[in-house]
Amino acid sequence: MSNPTPPSAATDSPLRHRAFVQFWCARIASGFGFQMLSVAVGWQIYAITGRAFDLGLIGLVQFIPSVLLALPAGHVADQFERRRVVLIGQIVEWTAIVLLAVLTLLGRIHETGILLLVFVIGVAKAFESPSMQSLLPALVPPAILPRAVAVSGSAFQMAMILGPAVGGLLYVAGPGVVYLSAAALYLVAAGMMATLRYEQAPPKREPATLKTLFAGVHFIRERKDVLGVISLDLFAVLLGGVTSLLPIFARDILHTGPWGLGLLRAAPAVGALLMSLWLAKHDLQRRVGMTMFAAVAGFGVATLVFAVSTVLWLSLAALFALGAFDMVSMVIRGSLVQLDTPDAMRGRVNAVNSIFINTSNQLGEFESGMLAAWLGAVGSAVVGGLGTLLVVGLWMAMFPSLRRRQRLQLEEPAKEALGTPESV
Template sequence: MPSPTAPRSDSLLQHPAFVAFWCARIASGFGFQMLSVAVGWQIYAITGRAFDLGLIGLVQFIPSVLLALPAGHVADQFERRRVVLLGQIAEWTAIVLLAALTMTHRIHETGILALVFVIGVAKAFESPSMQSLLPALVPTSMLPRAVAVSGSAFQMAMILGPAVGGLLYVAGPGVVYLTAAALYLVAATMMARLRYEHTPPKREPATLKTLFAGVHFIRARKDVLGVISLDLFAVLLGGATALLPIFAKDILHTGPWGLGLLRAAPAVGALLMSVWLARHDMQRRVGMIMFASVAGFGAATLVFAVSTALWLSLLALFALGAFDMVSMVIRGALVQLDTPDAMRGRVSAVNAIFINTSNQLGEFESGMLAAWLGAVNATLLGGIGTLVVVGLWMTMFPTLRRRQKLHVEPADVEPAADTL
């Protein structure tokens, strides 16, 4: 954590380490979103098979789950900045190879998937270290705002990255790859220049006990278990965005332009909310605010399900993204603040498994329900399920419901030694 003598300011801009972190996050985020567009278009242009588009997600999903626990262990055993930097360098190398193979006309589907797999492996190790690094860059009191600002970088990349990548693809996929590589180089440079005070981690050999320490820690902390599991089930049930093409074509009777607006609406809502949260602290009743936000997410899903007007659907998705950002900031800050620094990598890794699984399975669940019940009924069921989960979790985790502040003094938190 930052030194007690370090200057404390209400402005995140006066913390150079955080500014470098944010710049690296936004550069790599833009690069990755542009890369995703180019890879999808290029593979479909080569093979013409929709199945191969699914393989792109699969070769990224497998390492994100299988390597999550080892990556969390690495994040707690080594300097996290260096782990992030090495991950970004590996991703940059893979992207440069994609550009070189494309521009020399030696590219093929297997090569693309292999390099995307390499990127997935690098991201699996980069992610828990990146998440665990943030609390060391700002004072504890500013962590929620830092989480919100960091989230805004992701949302901006989600909104603008695919659009810029699509425009550049007109000049060829090699141009997109070179631009993405340049952005990753910027990210790696900023990360290499990042300086912050930290205590060298205590090295432990990798054993089943240390690898699963994050799981045991979460099970022992009711509030941490509550926020992580709430996210899992809320996302799993409320996956309306997976069905947007059906709603755009068959219910709202709009074209690709309308689908683009529908896809952008949640990210715009999340981005604007993150800007607001970056300027306002949540000091009271954070537990109820989180539950209310997840309930708002479910209610917005219900409105979207019954809407037959494009403007109302866009408004519902906008609200859905805004509510999700509020709960995400609270969940992210609470997990980081309730976790000792020596455990943050492993806890972040377990959290990443929950998030990746819920996103992937949520889309699958929505697709299956839509096939059986229709898109509207499937989305209605998802919204109702989210509200039910909120009610159950408020009953099952009363301390989380009554929680007033994000930061709890160490004396009020159970020691972690018995969980390792």
């Protein structure tokens, strides 16, 4: 693709734009590969050691680089061509996965080697993530960015639903087969990213200083709407998550087996996927602030329904609704942050946002587990649902401009960094 479609033409058929299709397919390929990889790594480590503690280490070696390297990764995303940053990250991940496959097939794999290679993948993903998130606004016009965010989210949800299942089936043939399949998918993703063409203003190089590293934090503090949506996500997920408690609900409350647990885990992703497909065809153009708050409140209500349910079908319906509400909120939050942020700052702002997201997910599971130990699983989920509703009320009072916001795109968008767009 020598020259991207002009914005006016792209608006007529935005989701058919070749660059966006390549981006979407690359997201699906790498997402499937990573989900398959996660299943194989967990099974293999537990088969080697037999210790549940080591399963926790897998999450830890991915969480540490995602937080510690987020700000430097955001700086890199704003100083260099983002496509190349993503491509390098995927190549590093592909190399680590190939090493996992080779060592496994040769019978020379061990726990330390697996954790070390997973750590390398975590480092690469830490740098890849803010650049990947910042690429999307360059591929579609601002007017249809929310629909593009929804379609991009559908790729993630499909990977979440089908990736572990495919990985589990392939594991029957051995973990090496799963690793080779994941490596092949990453190779497809890297090939698509290598040939991606789009328009981007030349990045303005700045030396890495504390001021430039923390520029994203300063920007978010100064933009109340951006601060509001990012912090709302942090506290809502921190309080409202019930994923870590699903085994308890499945066995002790709903009295179902592993098949029921599988359905419970899939229900939120199915709800999110279907909602993302609906949002891809419908624009969010009115009262977006109240729509977002209503979606987060719906998330809290669905959590309460799940908490008090004692029948499987109602619990599945509550989790389905929970995933759908979360997707609406995610699309609005993601689009608003991207549209309110100048392109020259998107990498650093997305990096700070990723810290909030990763922290809320990890601490949310810890919070749910601690409350469940004190109050029981039902009590923990009830407190989480009520806490989410309380946060919505507080945030509506603390961020009135966000509550009154009508459109995602401001009438006077933040000024972009100066520079003549060029095809990259």
